[in-house]
């Protein structure tokens with residue numbers, strides 16, 4: 001079945017209407033997957049109606065699911081689902097509040113970083129709570145040939161304990177158990193064959209073989225370059241969107257600007273990918 005697809009921004013992103021992820025047959029799933037790869041990293045399925053079981057089953061069609069290291073935010077009975085929310089129940093958080101309020105690529109601190117994350121918007125505030133995505137293929141392509149040569153053979157360390165000093169300060173015991181991983185600064189996407197920058201402010205602690213000041217300066221330059229508005233799509237959530245982002249060629253940033261405005265409750269699954277090469 002051909003899908004009806006609309007590009008959401010020149011930078012990246014596309015939306016598909018009229019498909020039901022919960023009941024998609026194999027041909028529909030293949031078409032969704034093809035459009036996801038063609039979207040440069042963000043595909044939005046509108047108007048979904050997914051039980052946790054359906055969300056998990058749809059996600060498993062991409063590959064093996066990961067159980068998030070922050071166990072307190074997992075959906076009871078469904079360890080594959082990580083909850084992102086500003087809501088509380090009986091005084092306890094219903095999900096991680098202010099999750100991802102920094103540029104990052106999911107699980108880049110793991111040996112096999114995430115392939116795709118699938119975030120389902122179950123409650124959204126009337127305004128605010130957008131998620132920004134940046135296209136790391138475009139960021140790489142726009143570098144000068146000399147810079148591409150300079151960074152081509154470099155590797156960087158991604159470390160959740162590094163993040164623990166900042167955004168994860170309240171989660172220290174859990175995140176400091178996670179070992180660090182080393183990846184190329186430029187990776188080749190295993191499915192599209194395109195090159196993408198693969199460093200992010202959230203989890204990349206340093207570039208291997210550079211002095212600390214050199215590493216900080218180069219990473220700062222690459223982060224500033226990658227997050228230029230021209231490379232960004234800002235997703236304004238509609239109720240029951242299922243947003244699927246490719247962590248191999250994008251970074252994302254969740255904007256925490258809705259406290260006192262409304263409640264936001266989301267379910268996320270994460271599919272493991274290959275080692276970055």
Ligand SMILES: O=C(O)CCC(=O)C(=O)O
Pocket residue numbers: 084099100101106117119129130131252253254255266268
């Ligand atoms: O809440 C969002 O929009 C995204 C949260 C996030 O960054 C994540 O789940 O990795």
